[in-house]
Amino acid sequence: MKIDPNNHVPIFLQIVEQIAASIAAGVFRPGESLPAQRSLAVSLGVNPNTVQKALDELERRGLVVSRRGVGMFVTDRGNESALTQTEEVVAEAFRRGLIAARESNLTGARMMKIFENVLLEMYESRETP
Amino acid sequence: MKALLWKDFRINLPVIITGLLLWFAAYAAIGLNVWLQTWPVFPGRGQWSEVIQIASVGGRALLTIVVGVLGANAIASERAERSTEFLFSLPPTRLKILTSKFLVALTTTILLWLGHQFMSDVVSPWLSANGASVNRVPLLGYTGGLVLIFGSTWLGSARLSSPAFALGGGIALCVAVISVLFEISRRVTWPVPDLVPIGMLVAGITAFLVGSIYYLRRIEP
Amino acid sequence: MSTIKGETIATEANGPAIELEGLTKHYGGTAAVENLTLAVPRGTTLGLIGPNGAGKSTTIKMLMGMLTIDAGRARILGLDVSENMPAIKQRIGYVPELHQTYRWMRISELIGFTRSFYKTWNDDVCDSLLDLFGLDRRKKVKQLSKGMLTKVSLLLAVSHEPEVLILDEPMSGLDPLVREEFLDGVLRVVCERQCTVLFSSHALGDVQRMADNVAMLYDGKLLVHCPVDELLSSAKRVRAVLRDGVLPRWQPPETIWQQVQRREWLLTVNPCSPALLDQLQAENPVEHVEVNSVGLEDLFKDYVKGRRGTP
Incomplete structure (x- = not known):
């Protein structure tokens, strides 16, 4: 995980998104514990209060659950919830791209074309060995 | 307090070493000079008794310079080295910081002075009674001089940014005070015993107090 | 009397770690800091930002008792800084902008010197930071680079396990690697205990990473004071x-x-x-x-x- 201190996304949200992505990718599986708040703070180079805020947010979203004195654990549905979260992040990124497109008055057909091209680009480069 | 004393001793170490060297130099120079005059015969006890008496007068004169440098160095050296802000961020109060500086200067002066006293009052009479014929330094006048030079350079040290300026300013102040005192003693008609030495003592203590109060209230940049 | 005393103790334990009330400082006719009121809750980190000459350093110097306060009050851990500085200094750590100290001392001597003034000095903290920073305690201060000096300065400021840490533009002029190490050191201290931190900085990336709250000064006045996240979401x-x-x-x-x-x-x-x-x-x-x-x-x-x- 790596946070970008110059990004305009609040740091606790960056941490939330990254941990959610890690859970969705299976880095942390349901039932497993997350790294401790302090070690996360030191390894990310951020204030421990910020990490706590991120963990609280993850708990609020139902991805993790805190067990008193032991730490944070990925919930049984954590994986699915994280995927939903990631979908939301992806949707947001599309939204931003589409706003940019609309600013320049691109037509819906041209936007679809761009989307298909990008999709093809990515999947072709992945499938070719 | 121990750590502050250690720090001030270390800061003043070059001055203290110079003071010791000057102490020995006074006796060595005059002793050597007398021996050269009696060459190749080694001077006798009577001559040595006189030599030590003369050298202790010269040594005391040199000690005033050392005391001036100790005063000038006391506060301004830390300002010149820019360690003041660090020192002020530590828990000791300014009074403690200042007391430590004063104690180191005072102890050094007293030890060097006692050394001369030992030579003139113990070693010289032990060698022979000849030394008694040499004119000795008047205690009150000498103490007044030491206090004045220390007070003036201390005041300069509290006010100025480098030990060199503090020494220069302090000496200038001394000269001014002494000339004023002599002028007064020349003009006043009624008899005032010891006006000059007592005046020096009072001026020196005043300068010391003004410098100390200034330092305690000063806001360092 | 005893009830009043009890109350003071209670407010001291729960109240903010740092409290400024109408703090004002004039230089000649111009105000360096004007009517500054803000509080830093315990266990939080406040980033103090503002252009050069905005009054950040003046504020910190007044907090440290190095400048007299013209008007208003400053309290650290419930104690007024103009009355209780020696007691406050036992419980706070300070890293100045210019890390100047006794050049003739060895690091070990400087540590010994500083250590003697604190009742709560912890050798373990000191040693672990020496290791983390890779400092050789036999080296003389005058042989140290600016980065190493800054690290020594931090080490001296935190080894007595302060409840409040005050950093005055500690990382200005340091290369990115040293900054990272320095921040790492600060974070370790903050993580070990519930330490309150006040730091002024020009590097807004560092503020965003380190601070819970941000206070922006301009011309001696407070422009904004709020949680960093809130500011980024609302603006x-x-x-x-x-x-x-x-x-x-x-x-x-x-x-x-x-x-x-x-x-x-x-x-x-x-x-x-x-x-x-x-x-x-x-x-x-x-x-x-x-x-x-x-x-x-x-x-x-x-x-x-x-x-x-x-x-």
Whole structure:
């Protein structure tokens, strides 16, 4: 995980998104514990209060659950919830791209074309060995 | 307090070493000079008794310079080295910081002075009674001089940014005070015993107090 | 009397770690710090930002008892700084902007010297930081580079396990690697205990990473004081495209900074709300409006530019 201190996304949200992505990718599986708040703070180079805020947010979203004195654990549905979260992040990124497109008055057909091209680009480069 | 004393001793170490060297130099120079005059015969006890008496007068004169440098160095050296802000961020109060500086200067002066006293009052009479014929330094006048030079350079040290300026300013102040005192003693008609030495003592203590109060209230940049 | 005493103790234990009330400092006729009121709750980190000469250092120097306070009050851990400085210094750590200290001392001597003044000095903390920073205690201070000196300064400021840590632009002029190590050291200290931190900085990335709250000073006055996350979520950069040949008629009172270039009208507003955007579109001859989030660095610049623009 790596946070970008110059990004305009609040740091606790960056941490939330990254941990959610890690859970969705299976880095942390349901039932497993997350790294401790302090070690996360030191390894990310951020204030421990910020990490706590991120963990609280993850708990609020139902991805993790805190067990008193032991730490944070990925919930049984954590994986699915994280995927939903990631979908939301992806949707947001599309939204931003589409706003940019609309600013320049691109037509819906041209936007679809761009989307298909990008999709093809990515999947072709992945499938070719 | 121990750590502050250690720090001030270390800061003043070059001055203290110079003071010791000057102490020995006074006796060595005059002793050597007398021996050269009696060459190749080694001077006798009577001559040595006189030599030590003369050298202790010269040594005391040199000690005033050392005391001036100790005063000038006391506060301004830390300002010149820019360690003041660090020192002020530590828990000791300014009074403690200042007391430590004063104690180191005072102890050094007293030890060097006692050394001369030992030579003139113990070693010289032990060698022979000849030394008694040499004119000795008047205690009150000498103490007044030491206090004045220390007070003036201390005041300069509290006010100025480098030990060199503090020494220069302090000496200038001394000269001014002494000339004023002599002028007064020349003009006043009624008899005032010891006006000059007592005046020096009072001026020196005043300068010391003004410098100390200034330092305690000063806001360092 | 005893009840009053009990109350004082209670407020001291629960109240903010640092409290400024109407703090003011004048140099000649100009105010370096004017009527500054803010509090730093225990266990939180406050980033103090502002352009050069905004009064950051003056504020910190007054807090440290190195400058007299012209008006107002400053309290650390419930104790007034103009009365209790020796007691306060036992419980706080301070890293100055210029890390100047006794050049003739060895690191070990400097540690021994500093250690002797604190009742709560912890050799383990000191040793672990020496290791973390890779410092050789036999080295003399005058042989140290600026980065190493800064690390020594931090080590001396935190080894007595202070409850409050005050850093005055500690990382200015350090290379990125040393900054990282320094921040690492600070974080370890903050993580070990519930340490309250006040630091002034020009590096807004560091502020964003380290601080819970941010306080922005300009010309000795407090412009903004709020949680960093809140500021980043509430402030927006609005870009409106104006119709031909017209100028904006209504400007939101929340505007921090604005600029009109050709048909483009840029505004930074804090806080931004849907109501504000609706009114902006209703009152002004604009074709369309676009809203973007804005980073701390840009926000800071906009605040400063906005202030300079207004008389």
